[in-house]
Amino acid sequence: MICFKNGQQIDSIPLLDRAFHYGDGCFSTARFHQQNFELKDLHWARLKLSAERLFLNVDFAVLDQTIELLNQLFSNLSGTLKIILSRGEGDRGYAMPDHPADVYVIFYPKETLDHQPEVISSGVLMQAIGLSMPNLVGLKTLNRLEQVMLKKEAQEHGWLEALVTDVQGAVVEGVSSNCFIRINDEWISPELRYNGVHGVMRAEILARMQQHHVPCISRFIDMDEIQHIQSLFFCNALSPMKAVQKFDTRTLDVQPCVELFQTLQLNQFN
Numbered sequence: 001m002i003c004f005k006n007g008q009q010i011d012s013i014p015l016l017d018r019a020f021h022y023g024d025g026c027f028s029t030a031r032f033h034q035q036n037f038e039l040k041d042l043h044w045a046r047l048k049l050s051a052e053r054l055f056l057n058v059d060f061a062v063l064d065q066t067i068e069l070l071n072q073l074f075s076n077l078s079g080t081l082k083i084i085l086s087r088g089e090g091d092r093g094y095a096m097p098d099h100p101a102d103v104y105v106i107f108y109p110k111e112t113l114d115h116q117p118e119v120i121s122s123g124v125l126m127q128a129i130g131l132s133m134p135n136l137v138g139l140k141t142l143n144r145l146e147q148v149m150l151k152k153e154a155q156e157h158g159w160l161e162a163l164v165t166d167v168q169g170a171v172v173e174g175v176s177s178n179c180f181i182r183i184n185d186e187w188i189s190p191e192l193r194y195n196g197v198h199g200v201m202r203a204e205i206l207a208r209m210q211q212h213h214v215p216c217i218s219r220f221i222d223m224d225e226i227q228h229i230q231s232l233f234f235c236n237a238l239s240p241m242k243a244v245q246k247f248d249t250r251t252l253d254v255q256p257c258v259e260l261f262q263t264l265q266l267n268q269f270n
Contacts, residue, residue: 026051033078033269044060046198055096058085082106088100118242130166187209199236
């Protein structure tokens with residue numbers, strides 16, 4: 001692991017950083033594969049939107065400079081990149097300090113393979129997530145306590161990913177992924193009006209489905225519809241498809257997921 005703060009390599013983080021005290025900031029996790037920063041434009045767009053919504057004064061040129069530095073340090077840049085925008089150090093209390101945000105870039109070098117659809121077992125978690133403040137819906141803020149609790153429950157079942165509902169009884173997403181669900185031979189992307197993360201891979205898949213004229217609607221999915229799910233897959237920036245074969249006690253049809261993977265060429269990201 002190698003970490004940079006505002007373009008300078010570091011090995012520690014200040015104790016007064018508001019990211020630590022309040023989760024005051026946002027982040028994005030991306031994949032590098034053989035020098036290729038996958039879905040970079042989507043990551044950049046979401047980070048800029050998040051900075052605007054959170055009133056973070058971010059110098060995005062620092063990000064580009066740090067990425068270029070990583071390219072110089074690694075001859076074959078492959079691995080996971082985590083970008084954290086923190087409001088920086090501040091005095092005690094919630095009031096926002098008036099200074100530029102700090103830009104952290106953490107890189108985990110690892111040889112990455114070409115994307116392939118994964119087949120997993122999954123189910124529905126008992127714990128439900130809440131409704132977000134409207135201005136925060138869709139953002140990847142640094143407060144991920146809900147996901148930490150959900151991950152614990154998923155691990156207890158032995159599930160790599162699991163379907164998550166909210167307190168109103170609507171299907172939202174996975175623990176660390178968005179999801180696409182097939183019901184009555186129709187692909188559905190759960191509407192994320194009140195909570196959930198607007199994932200970059202979800203956005204890319206929706207765009208490719210439109211380009212290839214693959215119908216997909218966005219709507220709320222009630223809990224009573226879960227029993228009618230025919231096919232289901234999870235997606236995030238590190239993995240475009242985790243197709244569910246065993247769902248609780250039922251077996252789902254993986255073939256529509258595999259066919260969609262091939263149609264949308266989800267092994268290719270320029």
